[in-house]
Amino acid sequence: SRYIALTEIPQGLPRQDQFTLREQSLDPLAEGEVRVRNLWLSVDPYMRGRMSGVTTYVEPYALDAPMDGGAVGEVVASRDQRFASGDLVRHMAGWRDVAQLSADRVEPLPQHEVPPQAYLGVLGMPGMTAWTGLNRIAQMQPGERVLVSAASGAVGSLAVQLALAAGCQVVGVAGSDAKCEWLEGLGAKAVNYRGKDVEALTQALAEAAPEGIDVYYENVGGPLLDAALANLRDHARIAVCGLIDRYNDAQAGDGPRNLNRLLFRKARMEGFIVAEHWAHYPTFLAEVAPRVAAGEVRYRETVVEGLERTPEAFLKLFSGDNEGKMLVRLDAS
Ligand code: NDP
Numbered sequence: 001s002r003y004i005a006l007t008e009i010p011q012g013l014p015r016q017d018q019f020t021l022r023e024q025s026l027d028p029l030a031e032g033e034v035r036v037r038n039l040w041l042s043v044d045p046y047m048r049g050r051m052s053g054v055t056t057y058v059e060p061y062a063l064d065a066p067m068d069g070g071a072v073g074e075v076v077a078s079r080d081q082r083f084a085s086g087d088l089v090r091h092m093a094g095w096r097d098v099a100q101l102s103a104d105r106v107e108p109l110p111q112h113e114v115p116p117q118a119y120l121g122v123l124g125m126p127g128m129t130a131w132t133g134l135n136r137i138a139q140m141q142p143g144e145r146v147l148v149s150a151a152s153g154a155v156g157s158l159a160v161q162l163a164l165a166a167g168c169q170v171v172g173v174a175g176s177d178a179k180c181e182w183l184e185g186l187g188a189k190a191v192n193y194r195g196k197d198v199e200a201l202t203q204a205l206a207e208a209a210p211e212g213i214d215v216y217y218e219n220v221g222g223p224l225l226d227a228a229l230a231n232l233r234d235h236a237r238i239a240v241c242g243l244i245d246r247y248n249d250a251q252a253g254d255g256p257r258n259l260n261r262l263l264f265r266k267a268r269m270e271g272f273i274v275a276e277h278w279a280h281y282p283t284f285l286a287e288v289a290p291r292v293a294a295g296e297v298r299y300r301e302t303v304v305e306g307l308e309r310t311p312e313a314f315l316k317l318f319s320g321d322n323e324g325k326m327l328v329r330l331d332a333s
Contacts, residue, residue, distance in 0.1 A: 001026055003066035003096035004310050009053045009299065013318055014247045019311035026068070026100050028333060034089075035077040040117040041094040041307070041328040042070035043314040044154075047208055048247040056276070064226075069094035073274065074118045083108075088116050090124070097307050097330055113293040122299035129274045131284045133239035134162055137272050138215040142167040145209050149229055150219035150244060151188070152179035152196045152300075152324040154200055158288075159217045160188050161297050168215075171208040173224060175320040179274055182323070186298070193224060201227035212236075221245045222253070229261040234297030236270040238262075248318060251306035300324025 001024060008018045029035055047069060050061045061067050071094035075087040080103030083089065093099035109119055121127065131137030133155075136141045146163040150156045151172025163170045164187050172183040173191045180190035189208045193201060203256060205213070205227050212233035228238070244290045246253060262269055291297045302322040304313040310328045317326055 001096055001100075002307055005064050005065060005305065006051055006067060008062050008186065009063070010051055011250050012049060014145050014311070014315060016315065018122075019102065021308050022066075029077050029079050032103055033079055033100060034075050034083045034106055035100045035133075036071075036073040036089055036091065036093070037076045038071045038073035038094065038099055038104065038330055040072040040120055040204065041330065042120040042124070042308055043310060043317060043326050045242060045244050045317050046067065046248060046316075047314060054252075057116075057275075061171045067095035070107050070252055071095075071099065072120055077239050078103070083323045086295065090119050096312055111287065112285075112289040113177075114289065117296070117301065117325075117327055118292065118299070120327060121154050121301065122158055122292055122297065123285060125274060126325060127158050127288060128278070128281055128284050129153045129241060130158035130162060132272065132274055132277045132280070133217055134159055134166075134215070136277060136280070137239040137270050138237040139166065139219065140166060140215050142269070143169075143215035145169045145171075145204065145211055145218065146215045147171045147173070147209065147213045147231075147234070148188075148217040148219070149173045149193075149224050149228075150242070150322060151183055153219070154299075155241060156219055157299060157324055158219070158297065160186060162288075163215075163217075164188060165297075169209070169262070171205065171266050173205075179320075179323065182300075186213035196223075198226045199218075200221075202230045205231045215239070217241060219244060225256050226258055227259050229256060232261055232265045232267050234265055234267075234268040236265055238267065240269055240271045243317070255322065290318075302326050303329050305329050 009217040041242040052318045075083045081185040088109045089106045146168045148156050148159045152174040160172050172188045191204045215227045216238040222245030301324045313328050
């Protein structure tokens with residue numbers, strides 16, 4: 001099988017030459033194992049943290065070894081009674097074309113009328129993250145004023161729509177006019193952050209949310225967090241989901257200049273890790289999947305073709321070259 005390995009710990013934005021495509025021969029299938037032909041690979045911003053050589057809340061990627069990540073594929077051989085050839089499954093042995101792993105680490109895809117790769121995006125980890133951050137962390141209430149950063153991405157675009165569906169007023173921040181137009185089409189107000197310093201961002205958010213912000217769904221950090229803090233209402237909640245603006249920084253930058261606003265506004269800012277909320281995944285799925293299947297919740301995908309282009313797909317997350325969920329499609333032949 002072919003896989004992608006990291007060959008060097010990147011400093012700053014990773015370079016494509018720090019990844020390599022390798023081949024390995026697979027052992028004969030052992031009892032209790034399945035072999036899966038991967039159809040869709042997920043690339044996600046958290047993977048940058050795994051490239052730093054240090055353990056955060058996940059193990060770092062080992063150099064020169066197959067990388068991993070979410071994937072959807074088809075079982076092509078099974079020595080476990082729970083799976084048969086042809087089954088569509090989800091697992092974490094991505095970044096490769098063929099995965100061979102214990103059946104305990106493979107799950108059948110839920111059965112909703114959606115394309116299989118939706119279980120890597122809107123109905124997978126990113127979707128679950130949006131739902132968790134809004135409902136379980138920020139405890140969003142109907143009618144509140146909700147700000148979402150990286151709003152047109154996999155997590156953000158569902159957060160925007162869940163907040164709108166809950167009767168909230170929503171402002172989404174994104175990095176292009178086209179993304180902003182898409183957000184406006186959903187019924188949100190949109191702010192393009194490109195070319196705006198903290199003052200201009202603060203002003204733009206104040207114009208988009210003149211009554212201030214009750215809930216900030218934070219995906220970005222950096223200057224946007226300053227601007228959001230400056231626009232908080234009393235008892236605001238910030239769900240700290242991600243801080244992608246800082247993921248490539250070799251050294252931590254200065255903290256928010258105005259963290260005192262959190263104190264002044266008696267606000268709460270709380271971090272979370274979606275994996276620790278996974279027991280609620282069935283609740284999320286029951287609530288959101290029928291709406292995705294019915295076309296009430298929209299989602300977009302940016303698809304890059306071919307295993308060898310997985311690093312490129314990953315890196316595009318940091319230049320904003322994805323609209324919606326970034327996916328790699330493998331040659332099905
Ligand atoms: P996205 O689909 O949103 O892709 C990343 C997007 O981030 C890009 O499209 C880009 O859009 C935006 N972006 C990149 N760099 C910057 C920057 N410097 N400033 C502002 N925006 C930037 O990815 P996901 O939906 O998968 O992830 C979104 C966030 O959620 C990430 O921070 C991720 O780490 C976090 N996350 C956290 C989890 C948890 O358990 N806490 C689980 C899953 C995700 P644009 O054009 O708008 O700049």
